[in-house]
Amino acid sequence: MWKSVVYKEWLKIRWFLIGYTLLGILGIGYLFLTVKHGFAFSGGKNIWNSVLFMGHQFFSPLKYVPLVGGLTIAIAQYFPETVNKRIKLTFHLPMGENKILLMMHTFGAVSLLLSFLIFFGLFAVFSLIFFPVQMVTDSVISIFPWFLAGFSAYFLVALIVLEPAWKFRLFYSLVGGFFLTIYFTSAVTSAYGSANTGLFLVTAFLSIALLFSAHRFRKGEM
């Protein structure tokens, strides 16, 4: 059964996931092309100096890339389920409703995680070519909440899309929209060091959020 569910989810998101991942890889390639260009034209020491002491965040073009991924995968995966209330068919499968939902959700989250791991890995490898490990660590601390925001966006969109009542969709969107801003507070490099554990926990809390709206959906809340 789980293989069929995974296959169904894969069919829904595959082109979005592949397209997003490819675009993300191209984006990271472009980011480091600009770094390389900076090294060639301004000199490595000036680039390091601007990163270390002048607040230049070479990784800032990545800021909303994970968020876009989370939104894209969530919409691709859950929006088709709301057309003609197709999710009802899923609930009629001979399997626990929550279990099947969590299976779908885990597949989406793991797909997103794989995509993010590719980005994260590429970012770390390319960064280590140009910068020492201390500067790369500081950069990773700064971009980590952006990736958490990608997961949060995925979880929140699932919650909102599966919610049956428009009024509550609006309420969830309000809370969700403001909540996502905490990952994007403007700050100096590595300022998020003390907050990342807490942000990881609240992101993990959101991972089962869709069970709430799915429950309301099953009950036919209006």
Added chain:
Amino acid sequence: MEKISRFLLVFIAILTLAIILPKLYWMAFEKPVRKPFILYSCINDDFMIHRISEKTWEDTKGNQFTREEYEKKLPLMFEKQLITSGSWPDSIIGMALDMRTISKAKSFFRLKASEIDAPFPELYPLFESQSGRTKIDLPDDFFRITWRIDFIEAATNKVLEEKSQLFSAALYQNGFSFPAKKISGLATPRKSIDEGYLIIDSKDQLFHLKMIKGFPYVKEIDVPDGLKFRHISCVDFKNKDFYAYLFSDKNEIYILTQDDYKLIKWPVDGFDASNCDLKIFGDLFNYTVIIEAEDHIKAIALSPDYQVVNTYTENWKLKEDQTEGKIFASLFPAQLSMTSDNSKFIRFYFTPSKGLNWIFLNLLLMAFHFIWLYRRKVKFKNHVPDLGIVAVSGIFGFIAIHFFQNKFFG
């Protein structure tokens, strides 16, 4: 599982609302505190106070002055203006002074609490201190101090082994205990002269490191037993009297004199590095130390040999003691923020409201929710946790439980 997911969503909503609602409230109602600009006048041995928003100039006794009179009382601060307007005196407290002497003695230093509680870089450029050039060049490599000192060439991102070994050996031979706890210096080529870095090692010993003609200069500085520095700010003043201001973990302010490495404690009380901003204006006759806290400003005038000659304090109401703050404390039980004026770190800054006035609104909202439940003829025992959430988190919880409604028992 659905119930757990709802409680987690309510928690997320409370967290979000505790950040957003207080922020919106203060954006709408906060009144700025106009801090006065205070300087010590060597002419009338008193502090001169410029209230910028009121456009008044006065001394601590309340005597009012015109702007021109005020500037004449502070000739070493406004010397260019006085010369331009032809009001420059022949002598100041009996001394005829030339502009060069005045300019050399002048200094300004500013430190914010958020500059101390902040992430610091782990790599620094070590400049050549005696290059023989008038302009300081940014070196091609940067150093870090871990189990030894490494110099890494920026263009190649490779460790310069020979230089790293040379400087590591010099530090080691001078008793440096790796790694470094704090590295402080002026990491910019825009300075009059390079004096390298003051470094605190893992045993809280203080060292001076610089590079002279490509070779290491290391000096261990005598620090009294038990004295630990929380922050060091190196300075580049024209008079070259001292290398740096040093701030101990007991909020004492020290200076480190140039060349003879004497640590001199300034008789300055009332500074708290965790929540105060500091300004120090130096001139030929005095240092004016300004400590700006959330609810007061303290000015201390020091003589050139660092003795207190006068102090002045002015208080104002804290934000929470003003009408807007009292209303805030009646509406919100607490405030959460991701940022703080006293830090550059992003954290979950939790500030409980002063007093317990928020309990009344919490009880009112509980009652409102109780009536709301009563009208829906639901079993109260299924909603006790929600009532508890409103009791504790007030308006945040009330909105959260109505956005994410408990309909599991309907």
